[in-house]
Amino acid sequence: MNLNESSPFANSMQQPYHTHASLSIAGKVILITGAYGLIGQTVSISFLDQGAYIILADIDTNKRPEVENVVSARFPEKQFLFQTLDITSEISCANTVNAAVQKFGRLDVLINNAAIDAKFDAEQSAGKHNARFENYPIASLRNSVDVNLIGTIQITQQVCRQMLRQNAGNIINVASTYSLVAPNQTLYNFGDGQQQFKPVDYVASKSFIPNFTRYVATFYAREGIRCNAIVPHAIFNNHETPFLENFARLSPMGRMCDRDELTGPFTFLASDASSYMTGSLLSVDGGWTAW
Numbered sequence: 001m002n003l004n005e006s007s008p009f010a011n012s013m014q015q016p017y018h019t020h021a022s023l024s025i026a027g028k029v030i031l032i033t034g035a036y037g038l039i040g041q042t043v044s045i046s047f048l049d050q051g052a053y054i055i056l057a058d059i060d061t062n063k064r065p066e067v068e069n070v071v072s073a074r075f076p077e078k079q080f081l082f083q084t085l086d087i088t089s090e091i092s093c094a095n096t097v098n099a100a101v102q103k104f105g106r107l108d109v110l111i112n113n114a115a116i117d118a119k120f121d122a123e124q125s126a127g128k129h130n131a132r133f134e135n136y137p138i139a140s141l142r143n144s145v146d147v148n149l150i151g152t153i154q155i156t157q158q159v160c161r162q163m164l165r166q167n168a169g170n171i172i173n174v175a176s177t178y179s180l181v182a183p184n185q186t187l188y189n190f191g192d193g194q195q196q197f198k199p200v201d202y203v204a205s206k207s208f209i210p211n212f213t214r215y216v217a218t219f220y221a222r223e224g225i226r227c228n229a230i231v232p233h234a235i236f237n238n239h240e241t242p243f244l245e246n247f248a249r250l251s252p253m254g255r256m257c258d259r260d261e262l263t264g265p266f267t268f269l270a271s272d273a274s275s276y277m278t279g280s281l282l283s284v285d286g287g288w289t290a291w
């Protein structure tokens with residue numbers, strides 16, 4: 001049989017297709033900031049299950065015992081390190097990197113996940129008028145910028161010093177759909193006559209993530225360090241019915257994200273299967289930014 005020479009099958013007869021690099025992250029040393037939060041815990045446990053060495057770093061010492069109990073019941077101590085980290089403190093960032101390298105000898109991946117993101121709980125509702133743009137307190141804005149922007153840069157600086165010594169490294173920034181588009185405030189109208197708002201601090205401090213990702217990616221592209229961002233949206237966490245109904249109406253997929261639906265994309269970016277990716281944004285948003 002004569003195959004047309006322009007056919008991909010013709011090519012495969014002479015030169016077999018290559019397989020992709022491994023999706024395995026087993027043996028990789030991975031630092032996750034904000035590790036005691038919703039996404040941080042999910043990713044940490046999935047990565048431990050996949051055989052990675054994990055540094056679980058977070059500022060919240062109250063949440064630590066609960067997470068530590070779960071992790072130490074399931075995984076050997078040689079596989080993890082709990083580290084109290086405040087990304088707004090240069091010393092704390094340096095100590096975290098030193099502790100990681102002391103225990104594991106190197107640092108392969110940084111996941112910049114820690115952030116301040118106001119929740120729509122009773123506390124937030126009580127201050128709902130402050131959430132309007134024209135009233136939003138500048139002190140709260142400064143606080144969010146300090147953590148989400150300056151803190152993210154600060155821990156990345158410390159990690160990059162180590163990755164340069166290794167001539168290798170991989171950074172995954174956690175962005176948000178609100179790094180790309182404005183919040184649709186009708187999502188936060190729960191039909192009780194009191195419109196709530198996603199405040200400007202989050203949008204202001206997360207909007208920098210995509211361009212910071214491109215900055216770091218291009219800065220280090222020839223020095224062995226790559227940098228990409230993941231763009232999650234609306235992880236289900238027992239939200240109430242009015243929110244779920246609004247969400248179903250506004251989202252292309254019509255449902256929130258199950259936390260386990262994030263672990264595949266995180267694994268892909270942490271693995272060598274994404275080795276030619278740098279400066280990219282990987283959206284995991286059920287189509288939220290597609291219309």
Ligand SMILES: NC(=O)c1ccc[n+]([C@@H]2O[C@H](COP(=O)([O-])OP(=O)(O)OC[C@H]3O[C@@H](n4cnc5c(N)ncnc54)[C@H](O)[C@@H]3O)[C@@H](O)[C@H]2O)c1
Binds near residue numbers: 038040057112177234
């Ligand atoms: N949950 C979502 O639906 C969603 C959607 C889009 C993006 N994100 C992003 O995902 C990331 C994680 O979100 P989450 O929902 O798990 O939040 P979360 O509030 O559950 O967890 C954030 C963690 O960061 C920690 N943290 C705060 N300040 C810190 C500091 N100075 N130093 C170190 N740790 C600090 C907190 O203690 C907390 O454990 C954030 O970057 C957020 O912007 C979340």
